[in-house]
Structures are given as structure tokens and as C-alpha cells.
Amino acid sequence: MVNKEALDTLQKYGIHPSVQRIAIMDYLLKNHTHPTVDEVYVALCKVIPTLSKTTVYNTLRLFSDHGAALMLTIDEKKVCFDGVIVPHAHFMCKRCGKLFDVALPESLKAFLPAGSDFKVDEAHVYYKGVCKACAMEA
Numbered sequence: 285m286v287n288k289e290a291l292d293t294l295q296k297y298g299i300h301p302s303v304q305r306i307a308i309m310d311y312l313l314k315n316h317t318h319p320t321v322d323e324v325y326v327a328l329c330k331v332i333p334t335l336s337k338t339t340v341y342n343t344l345r346l347f348s349d350h351g352a353a354l355m356l357t358i359d360e361k362k363v364c365f366d367g368v369i370v371p372h373a374h375f376m377c378k379r380c381g382k383l384f385d386v387a388l389p390e391s392l393k394a395f396l397p398a399g400s401d402f403k404v405d406e407a408h409v410y411y412k413g414v415c416k417a418c419a420m421e422a
Contacts, residue, residue: 289313297352307332308343312353312367318374318383320362358383358410371407377415384415 290310294301307328311319319327325340344365347353354366358376364383366374373386388409414422 287313293352297347297350299346299350299352304332304335304339305343305346307335308340309347309352309367312347312365316366316368316385318356318364318366320364324365356383356408356410358412373409373411375411375413375415377418378412379414379418382415386411 287306287310290306290313291301293309293313294305299305308324311324311327315327317323321337321341321344324344325335325337328340329335344353344355348355348365351369354369356364356366356374358364358374359381366385368385371388373388375384375386376382377384
């Protein structure tokens with residue numbers, strides 16, 4: 285059964301739907317875990333045995349290029365992807381490595397002064413520290 289939300293999202297961003305693209309978009313929309321290519325591949329290869337890591341990487345890159353997903357490079361050791369494309373910040377725990385969505389404060393939504401000649405296409409705000417769960421373990 286085709287996920288209508290995933291299909292609609294692909295069409296909204298001008299991406300030709302395929303079985304693999306719909307499955308990958310569906311995974312992003314349902315799993316707000318900021319997955320890596322490997323995580324998406326492992327989750328979907330059981331359902332789509334012909335899926336390759338290259339296909340997952342190229343598809344996620346396509347989503348990012350079209351604005352249907354965000355490519356996050358907060359951690360220089362791994363690239364993660366986010367299906368939530370509304371403006372928000374991220375927090376990365378330096379102990380467990382998890383990424384968390386953080387609401388973007390109103391004061392940070394306009395980084396550039398009024399009247400500047402810049403046209404902003406994207407902005408990335410992230411914080412690094414220790415999450416609550418890791419802090420409680422210490």
C-alpha cells in the first residue's frame with residue numbers, strides 16, 4: 285500500500301515517485317530520528333530486498349537537493365537526514381550522539397538585519413552538549 289503522505293510530499297517537491305523513493309520518504313516522515321544512510325538502508329532492505337545503499341544515498345541527496353528533506357552535517361563523522369523541513373534547530377548530545385529537534389526561538393528566526401541585501405535560502409542552527417538522559421547517568 286502506497287503511503288499517500290509520502291507520495292504527496294514527493295509530488296509537492298517535483299520528485300518523480302518510485303517504489304524506493306516513496307519508501308524512503310515514508311521512513312523519514314515516520315521516523316524523526318535523523319537517520320543516516322545506513323540506518324535507512326537497514327530498515328528498508330528487509331522490505332525492498334533489491335534496495336542498495338547507493339540508491340538510498342542518491343535518493344536522500346535528491347530529497348535534500350529538492351528541499352524535501354534536510355541534510356544535517358552537525359557531526360563531521362556522519363551525515364544525517366531530517367524529514368521535518370519546517371524551520372527548527374537541532375541539539376546533538378556529545379555522549380550518546382543522538383540528535384534532537386529544538387524549537388527555534390523567535391529571536392533567532394531573523395539572523396540578518398532588516399534591509400540587508402541577502403536572500404537567505406537556508407540557515408542551520410545547532411547546539412552541542414549533553415542530553416538529559418546522559419546527564420542523569422553521570
